[in-house]
Amino acid sequence: MSARTWLxxxxxxxxxxxxxxxxxxxLFPHSFFSIPWVGMNMPYNAHLMMDYGAMSLATSVVLGVSTFVVQPIMVRTALAVYLVFAVPHLVIHLRLMHHLTPGQRAPLLTALTAAVVIPLVLLALTRSLSSARSPD
Incomplete structure (x- = not known):
């Protein structure tokens, strides 16, 4: 597959x-909060959960647009937006591991690390967009 396709x-x-x-x-903030690595035995906050959901939807828009508008500036901006959230999100959860059982830590760290590594790899692939102007 080409770099553009991987992107x-x-x-x-x-x-x-x-x-x-x-x-x-x-739409289902209490259900989302009930995931052990989301709630982390802390008090429930519906407002915070719905704000997080709205922010995630906003991020999905810029990522979705960049899927179709595969231009260096668009893709890099979308990935930067995502990484500005994903990197601190990983660091925050690393600091709060004490709220989780060992069995809950592994899947969380795997998912949050992937959420940083995937966009970093994609960001590296954007270099090929600048040098190869293949039409799609």
Whole structure:
């Protein structure tokens, strides 16, 4: 597969994930909060959960658009927006691991690390967009 195709697949995956998480947190905040690594034995806050859902939906828009408008500035902006959230999100959860059982830590760290590595790999692939102007 070409770099452009990998970018589209990766961006579509990130957009779909953000959309699904956003809908879940916005429409069913208590259900989303009930996930052990979301609630972390802290008091429930519906407002915060719905705000998080709305933010995730907004992020899915820029990622979704970049899936179709595969231009360097668009793709890099979308990935930067996502990483500005994903990197601190990983760091925050690393600091709050004490709220989780060892069995809950592994899937959380896997998912949050992937949420940083995937866009970083995609960002590296954007270099090929500048040098190859293949029409789609």
């Amino acid at each position: 589209r697949v990766g961006l579509a995956f990130l957009a779909a994930t953000q959309f699904a998480v956003g809908c879940w947190a916005l």
